[in-house]
Structure formats: C-alpha cells, structure tokens
Amino acid sequence: xxxxxxLLSALAGALCLWAAPGARAADPAEIRLDWATxxxxxxxxxxxxxxxxxxxxxxxKVRWTQSLGSNKALEFLNGGAIDVGSSAGAAALLARIxxxxxxxxxxxxxxxxxxxxxxxxxxxxxxxxxxGKRVAVTRGTDPHIFLIRALQAAGLTEKDAKLVLxxxxxGRTALERGDVDAWAGLDPMMAASEVEGGAVLFHRDAxxxxxxVLDVREAFLKEHPDLVKTVIAAYEQARTxxxxxxxxxxSALVNATKxxxxxxxxxxxxxxxxxxxxxxxxxxxxxxxxxxxQQAGVIPAGTxxxxxxxxxxxxxxxxxxxR
Numbered sequence: 001x002x003x004x005x006x007l008l009s010a011l012a013g014a015l016c017l018w019a020a021p022g023a024r025a026a027d028p029a030e031i032r033l034d035w036a037t038x039x040x041x042x043x044x045x046x047x048x049x050x051x052x053x054x055x056x057x058x059x060x061k062v063r064w065t066q067s068l069g070s071n072k073a074l075e076f077l078n079g080g081a082i083d084v085g086s087s088a089g090a091a092a093l094l095a096r097i098x099x100x101x102x103x104x105x106x107x108x109x110x111x112x113x114x115x116x117x118x119x120x121x122x123x124x125x126x127x128x129x130x131x132g133k134r135v136a137v138t139r140g141t142d143p144h145i146f147l148i149r150a151l152q153a154a155g156l157t158e159k160d161a162k163l164v165l166x167x168x169x170x171g172r173t174a175l176e177r178g179d180v181d182a183w184a185g186l187d188p189m190m191a192a193s194e195v196e197g198g199a200v201l202f203h204r205d206a207x208x209x210x211x212x213v214l215d216v217r218e219a220f221l222k223e224h225p226d227l228v229k230t231v232i233a234a235y236e237q238a239r240t241x242x243x244x245x246x247x248x249x250x251s252a253l254v255n256a257t258k259x260x261x262x263x264x265x266x267x268x269x270x271x272x273x274x275x276x277x278x279x280x281x282x283x284x285x286x287x288x289x290x291x292x293x294q295q296a297g298v299i300p301a302g303t304x305x306x307x308x309x310x311x312x313x314x315x316x317x318x319x320x321x322x323r
C-alpha cells in the first residue's frame with residue numbers, strides 16, 4: 001500500500017510538471033501573418049519564403065492575409081484571425097488602450113508614410129483650412145492620428161471637419177473624384193496620387209509619423225515565444241535582403257501594388273528600414289502620439305499613457321545589432 005501511494009504521488013507530480021504554466025505549447029499546424037503594401041519588408045518576406053523555409057522542419061505552414069490598414073491588421077489580431085500583424089505604433093497603442101491585447105515586438109520601418117493631401121484646385125494650404133471641409137480618413141490608423149494632431153496644432157478638433165470614413169485606397173479615389181476636399185493619405189496610395197493624379201501634400205511632419213511595427217497577439221506570444229523568435233529572425237532576413245537589394249524591394253512592391261516604378265520609388269525614399277530593434281525611439285514616438293490623442297480627448301483623461309506604452313512594447317526579441 002505505501003508503495004502504491006508513492007507511485008501515485010510520483011505520477012501526480014509528473015502531471016503537475018507537465019501542465020505547469022510556462023511549459024511549451026504544442027506547435028500549431030500553421031502560423032498566420034499579414035502582408036501589407038505599407039510594410040515593404042512583409043512583401044519581401046512573403047515573396048522569398050524565408051519563414052516557410054525556417055518552419056518546414058517543424059511541419060508548420062504559413063498562411064498570409066492582406067491588411068489594408070493598421071485598423072484591419074488590429075481587427076484581425078483582436079478577432080484571432082492572424083497571429084502577427086503590421087501596424088503603426090500609435091495605432092497599436094490606441095488599440096491596446098481600447099482592450100486589444102497586442103504586444104509590439106519589432107520595427108519593420110521608420111516611415112514618413114502619411115501626410116494631408118488635397119487637389120490643386122481646393123485652395124487648402126494648411127490644417128486650419130480643413131474647418132468645415134470633407135476629409136477622407138481611415139479611423140484607427142496612423143493617418144487618422146496624424147490628422148487629429150495636425151488639427152489640434154491648428155486649434156481645431158475632428159468635429160470641426162467633416163470626416164468621411166473610408167479605407168485608404170478608397171480615400172485616394174474619393175479625393176481624385178472630388179467627393180472629398182482632403183485626405184489623410186498613406187503610401188503607396190499617397191505616392192500614386194502625387195505622381196499620377198497631381199495631388200498636393202499640403203501638410204507634412206515626418207516626426208508625427210509613428211513607426212511601422214509588428215504586433216503579436218499576447219496569448220500567442222505567451223504560448224509560442226519560440227515561434228515569435230523565428231518570425232522575427234525571418235523578418236530580419238527579409239529586411240537585410242531588402243536593404244542590400246533595393247531593386248528587389250522595388251520589384252516586390254511593384255508586383256504587389258501594380259503601381260509604376262516611379263510611384264514605388266517615392267514610397268521607398270520615404271521609408272527607413274535601418275532600425276528594427278524596439279527601444280526608446282519607438283517609445284518616445286508612440287508616447288508623444290498618445291499624449292496628443294489624450295489632449296484631443298481621443299484617449300480618456302485618466303489613462304496612464306506612459307504605462308500603456310511600457311505595456312505595449314516588448315523588446316525581448318530584439319535582433320542583435322549589425323556591425
């Protein structure tokens with residue numbers, strides 16, 4: 001009898017150890033990522049198959065879904081449709097504050113991807129001129145946040161303009177058709193409107209563009225940190241390839257967008273791919289955007305923005321510095 005009790009105790013202990021928090025979860029059948037034309041590195045990664053190659057020995061498939069904007073990527077993450085998605089840093093902060101459990105683990109770009117855009121015939125020359133005007137915007141994205149900050153600096157709020165909620169490609173179309181007076185643009189559609197449609201970027205501020213970041217569902221990060229590490233390693237492989245082969249980067253964007261090379265060249269010249277590690281630079285940029293949104297009433301007054309930024313950023317997977 002004592003021997004049986006000892007055996008049962010040992011089995012119970014083994015079961016507890018097996019089920020202990022932190023034990024590695026079984027590999028999923030697939031990992032789900034997005035690709036986006038505002039994330040050039042994702043296009044290279046998808047085209048070159050670096051992640052598929054890395055996961056092949058483990059029998060894990062890769063499923064790709066297009067995101068048309070940060071709002072869509074964050075919706076997909078919140079709904080569990082993807083595991084890793086591309087967004088602007090400030091959009092990720094706003095989503096997390098609103099209850100979307102995401103973590104930022106990588107910076108795929110430091111872009112100037114948004115500006116306020118109009119046609120040559122509108123007479124609009126600055127954010128103050130948007131009072132009472134129709135402005136196309138995609139809510140919950142960096143262009144939306146950029147618009148709020150620009151209006152705020154001019155002494156206006158969102159309510160002073162007539163916002164027309166459209167996805168980014170539709171915003172371009174609405175501007176060029178004359179359905180709206182201005183558009184909070186996003187590359188590469190913004191570059192296309194400049195080159196092909198003669199659009200005017202009437203308000204630019206590179207410092208108010210927040211970083212392009214990879215977001216991961218918090219539950220996925222806890223269950224599969226090794227897979228997140230593998231994804232980031234593959235992203236680094238694609239980023240360094242893109243930097244070393246600018247023609248291949250341009251080709252990947254042209255293939256994905258079906259836009260002319262002159263348009264893509266304009267997008268690329270506004271995109272810095274050299275700083276992938278998460279750290280103070282991203283924190284400062286996202287915090288500044290968060291505080292501006294709080295001042296504008298978009299983020300509740302009682303929110304600790306600095307703490308929210310700290311909770312959002314996870315630098316544990318930072319790639320080693322290159323020499």
